[in-house]
Amino acid sequence: MQTLPLRLRPGQDLRASLESVLADHRMSAAFVLQGIGSLSAAQVRFASVSGTTAMHGSLEILTLAGSLAPDGAHLHIALSDAQGRVFGGHAGYGCIVRTTAEILIALLPDVQFSRLPDAESGYRELAIRAVRPPGGA
Template identity: 60%
Template sequence: MHAMTLRLSPGDDLRAALDHAFRTHGLSAAFVLQGIGSLSVARLRFAGREEAAELRGDLEILTLAGSLSAQGPHLHTSLSDADGRVTGGHVAPGCIVRTTAEIVVANLPDERYTREHDAATGFAELVIRTA
């Protein structure tokens, strides 16, 4: 395992930036170990929902974790608003960095991640192979 730290800038799309880093560094399997920072816009899909909800304002990233594969990121986050209320869910496209996001990504060079249809769940699920 090799870890790398990313710092995202104001206006960056969180998912797109992580996907770009995955592709730019030629990774085959990676995991977001942790992320902190802030967002001005968050788009989260809550459990059992089809569509993402949009939150706007000064939002702090309390946690960020997930996997990175060739099919794109699968990320979950918990956020707090200016009143300290906490919410969390699946990170959808359109989460925009407010001031910064500091993210630690673990590269797993001996593995290859893909997302493939799983008949048991009906969703594209993580498949782990040896590289």
């Protein structure tokens, strides 16, 4: 495992930026261990809801965690608004960094992640495969 601290800047899309990390580092598996920061807008999919809910204003990222695969991310986020109300769910595209997002990623060079349809859950779920590291025997 290789850790990668990351800072996203104002205006960046949180999810799109995290999904680009794998390609940028030529990896095929990673976990977001933790993230904090702020957003000016968010798209969050709540449990058992098919679409995302838009949120706007000053939002604090209380926690961010998930997995990154070349064919998609699975990110959970907890946010608080200016009144201190807390919301959480799946982070979608359109989570826009307000001031900063400070994130710790674990890159996994010996593993390949993908998302495959799962008959039991009805969703594309994480599939894990061990791979030989680059230059490994």
